[in-house]
Amino acid sequence: MAIEAVIWDFGGVFTTSPFEAFRRFEARRGLPADFIRAVNATDPDTNAWALFERSEIDAAGFDAMFLEESTRLGHPLAGAEVLPLLSGDIRPRVVAALKACKARFKVGCITNNVAAGHGTGMSGSAEKAAAVAEIIGAFEVVLESSKVGVRKPDPRIYLMMCEALKVAPGSCVYLDDLGVNCKPAAALGMTAIKVSTEAQALEDLAAATGLAF
Template structure:
């Protein structure tokens, strides 16, 4: 089936991975490498991270529960100290790729986010500024876990996007930096691309869509 839509994750795709910031912070506080990721991967549907991304707990609840979970895994870290680490640096070539895709296909964004740290569709005081504020309006449709009450990798959130864009899953390309989120997309019939780095991603996206993406950043 011909491609009709390209669906994107946000963090770790249009921005550098927060995992890099997590690792730097772990060094600063003397925690084991990937300790924060371990906390997030333990009981992944019911832990503090999952509850916060579905907006089932508030910032204080996340702070306290993450501290409890990280302590149980050997090194206490407050949730409030993790939140500032989430935002990464924008990847300009990925933004240009989105703009090119938008000229030929429907484009959507599925983002697992948190009410106090999400970018699209939020109330005015929380709306993103600068580059992030320019990216989100490019999408034809955005689904935020904190508003939808469902988060990746739940297959329902991908089906919601297909319905919103009026496309079949088999006509979609999906990009995400986490393999666990790519798997359900692929199972639904999407062409899933795991984002490892920009060059690899754009090469695979070019193969899937037939588009030619610039090898270097576009001069402004």
């Protein structure tokens, strides 16, 4: 089936991965490597991250619940200390690729985010939020987990995007920096691209779309 739409994750695709910020923070604090990711991966559909990204708890609730979860894993860490780490640096080449795709295909964004920070990309500053807003404005449809109450990897949010764009899953390319989020997209028939590096993502996107970036 011919490609009709390119659907994008935001954090870790248009911005550098928050995992890099997590690792720097862990090193500074003397925490085990990938400790924050380990907390996030424990009870992944019902933990503090999941509830916050579906707006089932607020920032204060996330702060307290994340502290409880991290304490159970041996290293007390308040959620409020983690939230500022979510804002990455924008990748201009990926933004340029979005613009090229928009000229040829429908484009949408599915992002797991929280009702905190400045704007959709959970930016750490109002200045960065303005840059994020410009990117977000290029999409025909944006689905934010904190607004729709469904988060990846729930297949429903991918189908919601397809319905909004009026395309079949098999005619879509999907990009995400998390394999767990790529799996349901692929299972629905999308061409899923796991973003490991900027160069790799653009190479794979070029192969999938026939465009040059």
